[in-house]
Amino acid sequence: MRVTSSPFSPNQIWNHFLCNAAAAVLVAGGFIAIYINKAERSKPHFTTWHGQVGLAISIAIVAQSAASSILLLAPERLHKILGVKGTKQFKLIHRYSALVVYLVTFVEIFLSFYTNWWNRLVGEETWALFSALTAFTLLTVVVQVWCSVGWEAISSPHWNVG
Numbered sequence: 001m002r003v004t005s006s007p008f009s010p011n012q013i014w015n016h017f018l019c020n021a022a023a024a025v026l027v028a029g030g031f032i033a034i035y036i037n038k039a040e041r042s043k044p045h046f047t048t049w050h051g052q053v054g055l056a057i058s059i060a061i062v063a064q065s066a067a068s069s070i071l072l073l074a075p076e077r078l079h080k081i082l083g084v085k086g087t088k089q090f091k092l093i094h095r096y097s098a099l100v101v102y103l104v105t106f107v108e109i110f111l112s113f114y115t116n117w118w119n120r121l122v123g124e125e126t127w128a129l130f131s132a133l134t135a136f137t138l139l140t141v142v143v144q145v146w147c148s149v150g151w152e153a154i155s156s157p158h159w160n161v162g
């Protein structure tokens with residue numbers, strides 16, 4: 001099936017942009033806060049899986065948001081910089097990379113549940129509750145996106161969003 005029209009209104013796309021821009025700012029702020037906090041206490045950085053994946057995913061979230069903002073706000077500039085016509089391929093890359101960033105973000109949250117700090121703070125029941133709520137959030141969004149557009153639309157370069 002060749003999908004050519006977007007199921008989303010310009011207003012929804014604008015809200016999606018605003019929410020993701022705000023998320024990128026919060027992630028950058030959170031990252032700087034953790035980094036300064038550790039530096040002030042002379043603690044080593046990025047020594048755990050959670051710390052290392054956290055560094056990578058913080059950069060990826062900000063990069064995904066910045067690149068997608070150019071795609072939405074100044075597509076002509078992207079054509080000029082990269083010397084290509086049309087944004088179809090970029091929109092496809094945007095969808096795939098967003099999927100990877102989303103899934104790795106949840107891997108990162110699950111890794112945080114194995115930090116010494118979290119395990120000192122919570123008992124077994126709270127641990128299980130937070131893990132279940134996180135899994136529920138992960139699945140809710142995946143199911144919602146799947147049901148509203150389906151994999152065929154996500155993977156089609158002809159699906160024109162925005």
Ligand code: HEM
Pocket residue numbers: 031034035038044045046047048049050051052053054055057058105108109112113115116117118
């Ligand atoms: C997507 C969400 C998250 C991101 C991107 C993230 C990112 C990071 C990064 C980059 C570090 C390493 C900082 C450094 O070494 O200078 C770190 C450390 C830490 N984070 Fe997170 N974090 C997230 C969620 C959480 C959550 C939900 C918790 C608590 C349950 C948590 C608890 C901790 C703790 C205790 C440390 C210090 C120990 C360590 O370096 O592994 N984080 N985080």
